[in-house]
Amino acid sequence: MILVTGATGNVGRQVVHQLVGAGHPVRAMTRDPSCAALPPAVEVVKGDHETIDRCLDGVESVFLIWPFHTADLATGVVAAIRRHARRIVLLSSGAVRDQPDSAVGLSHNELEQRVEQSGLAWTMLWPSTFAANALWWRGQIRSGDVVRGGFGALKMAMLHERDIAAVAVRALTSDGHDGTRYVLTGPEALTQVEQVRIIGDALGRPLRWQELSRDEERQRLLADDDFPDSFVDALLDGYAQMLDGPPPVLTNTVEEVTGRPARSFAEWAKDHAGDF
Ligand SMILES: NC(=O)c1ccc[n+]([C@@H]2O[C@H](COP(=O)([O-])OP(=O)(O)OC[C@H]3O[C@@H](n4cnc5c(N)ncnc54)[C@H](OP(=O)(O)O)[C@@H]3O)[C@@H](O)[C@H]2O)c1
16 A cells, blocks of 8 residues: 555655555545545545654555655654555655755655654755746736746756656665665756746637746745745745756756656646646
8 A cells, every 4th residue: 555645746646646646555645535535445544743643554655745844743654664665765855965954854854864864765856946837827817918027048857756656666666776865857948938838838818927026926925825925935035046056957866766757847738728
């Protein structure tokens, strides 16, 4: 049995679908099973990181995501997993290496240390920027052809959640991945201006970017009910730091692990056209 946490989210939902598609028994953890909308073959259980112990009976492998910006729960969560399971695949973050002093870098680093010290067989995933972050523009794109934002020139190696999930599934279900950190990126580095144009191509609409100052972007995000206020400054600090640094280094890890090249952002935009 494989326990998937974050099973209703960007990556976890894909992990569930791919595991079920390959015939593996899957248990999905969610805080609200009534809204999970997962395939019938999945055992959906109510739980969260604080109550994870109750979801772990008979589980051999765990896909763990960390939806927090602190590691407060890390010791308890990892100890609970260790009591039941043998293997863990952790959706971590490249911020551990690239932005070690950020909240995301610090919390994931501490979590990784707990996992490494646990005695579990582990694989850490270090994904680049999720293509799914473009969904943050959904409201703007639904209401017009202009996307207003900051740091339009910032290049990101947008990574399709299906590719992250495909690597996770290999690490959960086959040997040879233990003790490995996989640095995962999309196949190309694209500015935010280019991302908006590509989404426009997928929608058949002339979308264009309108640049905001950092302060204007901060105000815009704080006023956006769908974006967590607590993450605004961390995000903008991260963007500022990335803009000052070198462009993202691309890897072939998705293809090396799965045998299939990483999907393009254009492919992601086509897959998600209905979401906009
Ligand atoms: N976005 C990026 O560019 C990026 C890049 C590198 C790494 N990462 C890392 O990827 C992870 C996020 O992955 P994701 O986008 O797949 O996750 P997600 O879609 O944001 O969330 C996954 C699920 O976690 C549960 N959840 C959300 N907030 C929670 C909370 N406060 N307490 C308990 N459960 C909560 C929700 O499930 P239920 O409501 O069903 O319980 C949600 O569907 C983070 O650790 C992030 O640091 C992200």
